[in-house]
Amino acid sequence: MKNWIELLSEFKEKRQPVxxxxxxxxxxxxxxxxxxxxxVTEDKxxxxxxxxxxxxxxAIDQAIVALRENRxxxxxxxxxxxxxQCCGGVVEFxxxxxxxxxxxxxxxxxxxxxxxxxxxxxxPFKVKLIDSRPDWFSEFxxxxxxxxxxxxxxxxxxxxxxxxxxxxxxxxVLTHNHAIDFDIVAMALENETKYLGLIGSKTKKARFNNxxxxxxxxxxxxxxxxxPIGLPIGGDTPKEIAISVVAQLLQVHYxxxxxxxxx
Numbered sequence: 342m343k344n345w346i347e348l349l350s351e352f353k354e355k356r357q358p359v360x361x362x363x364x365x366x367x368x369x370x371x372x373x374x375x376x377x378x379x380x381v382t383e384d385k386x387x388x389x390x391x392x393x394x395x396x397x398x399x400a401i402d403q404a405i406v407a408l409r410e411n412r413x414x415x416x417x418x419x420x421x422x423x424x425x426q427c428c429g430g431v432v433e434f435x436x437x438x439x440x441x442x443x444x445x446x447x448x449x450x451x452x453x454x455x456x457x458x459x460x461x462x463x464x465p466f467k468v469k470l471i472d473s474r475p476d477w478f479s480e481f482x483x484x485x486x487x488x489x490x491x492x493x494x495x496x497x498x499x500x501x502x503x504x505x506x507x508x509x510x511x512x513x514v515l516t517h518n519h520a521i522d523f524d525i526v527a528m529a530l531e532n533e534t535k536y537l538g539l540i541g542s543k544t545k546k547a548r549f550n551n552x553x554x555x556x557x558x559x560x561x562x563x564x565x566x567x568x569p570i571g572l573p574i575g576g577d578t579p580k581e582i583a584i585s586v587v588a589q590l591l592q593v594h595y596x597x598x599x600x601x602x603x604x
Contacts, residue, residue, distance in 0.1 A: 345378050348388055353440050356505075358383055360404035361437045364391050369430035371420060372396065383408055396420065396432060407436045411508070442467055443535065443594050446504045448525050449515035450474075450489075453540070455481045456583035457513065462486055464587075465594060466511070471503050474517065494518075500525060506532040511590060513570065515540045523549055526566060527557050536593050538570040538586070539563075 345361075352359045364377040372392030379389040379397070381404035391397055396418060407414045417433040443466050447454055450472035458468045462484045470487050472478065473494035483489060492499040500521075504510065512529045514522050514537075522539060526549060529537045539549070546569075550562035571585030572592070 345380065345389060348380055349439065352380070352382075356440055358408050358438065358440045360407045361439055362391055362400050362404055362434055363437070364432060364434045365415075366417075366433040367430065369420075371430035371432050373432060381405070381408075391432075391434060400434060400436070404436050407438045408441070411438050411441045413437055441509050443509050443511055443590075444505055445469065445511040445513060445590065446471060447513045447515070448472075448500070448521075449513075449517065449540075450477055450481065450483075451515060451517065452579040453582050453586075454513075454515045455483055456579050457586050458487045459484050460583055460587045461590070464591060466590065469503065471500070472516070473521070494521065501528060504529075504532070506534065508533060508535055510534045511536040511538075511593075513538045513540075513586070519545070523552060526563075527553060527559065530559055530561075530565065536567065536590065537565065538567040538589075540570055541568055543569075 349359070349361065360381045362379040362381060364373050364375055367373060367375055372394060377391045379387055379391050379400065381387055381401055383405070385401055385405065387401060391400055399418065403414050403416060414436045415433070417431065420430045420432065445461065445466050445468045447458055447468060448471045450470050454470065458470045461468050468487045469490055470483065471490045471492055473492050478489045478491070490503050492503060504512065510533065512525070512534050514525045516522050516525070522541070526537065526539055530553070539546070546563055553559040553562045570589065571582060572588045574585050574588065576582065576585070
């Protein structure tokens with residue numbers, strides 16, 4: 342097969358989720374060596390090998406779990422009768438899901454929005470800051486790693502085209518216009534997201550809930566929308582609100598990704 346680094350680079354460029362299986366320990370008789378690697382895709386295509394047989398089938402199945410749940414898995418197996426092998430060796434490996442970094446699509450480059458974006462620099466989140474106001478981004482000091490996206494307020498298709506929907510998609514709605522907020526929330530509810538948050542009061546939430554049910558036919562209304570956003574840690578300045586929101590985003594991300602299974 343190609344060099345595994347080259348392969349991973351190709352998958353990254355295509356933004357295709359894959360799991361990298363790496364043998365971390367071998368003892369006794371085993372069909373592989375330390376650092377043997379295998380790449381597994383979501384459709385169970387494999388590149389490379391960790392020795393074949395039932396051990397490899399087990400690793401492939403666990404790689405699919407790692408991809409589905411977007412978490413690292415560590416496993417240890419003794420190659421005995423259960424594996425139709427009597428060599429008695431032990432193999433340990435780690436499975437790392439890749440190309441599944443959380444992507445935050447943040448609508449509204451106001452004081453709170455830009456604070457949230459800047460605070461997420463250096464975290465796993467890839468941030469896209471989106472606004473419809475002309476020449477608006479120049480008003481703020483925004484970190485160079487944050488993607489800035491100018492959309493047309495009266496051409497709603499431009500909003501839809503900015504989002505990469507899916508299980509790694511996070512959407513925050515903090516625009517200057519309640520009508521735009523509603524349109525984005527309604528659009529997001531019709532697509533797959535990991536997190537959908539809306540800044541606003543209980544009154545705004547209740548109003549949007551009624552509109553979603555009665556006007557959009559979305560029976561669950563605001564049930565799947567986080568509103569208000571942020572953890573209840575106190576403080577009402579833009580930075581303090583941003584800190585509470587960033588803490589919530591990281592909590593959602595790490596609660597679903599940082600865990601380890603040993604078998």
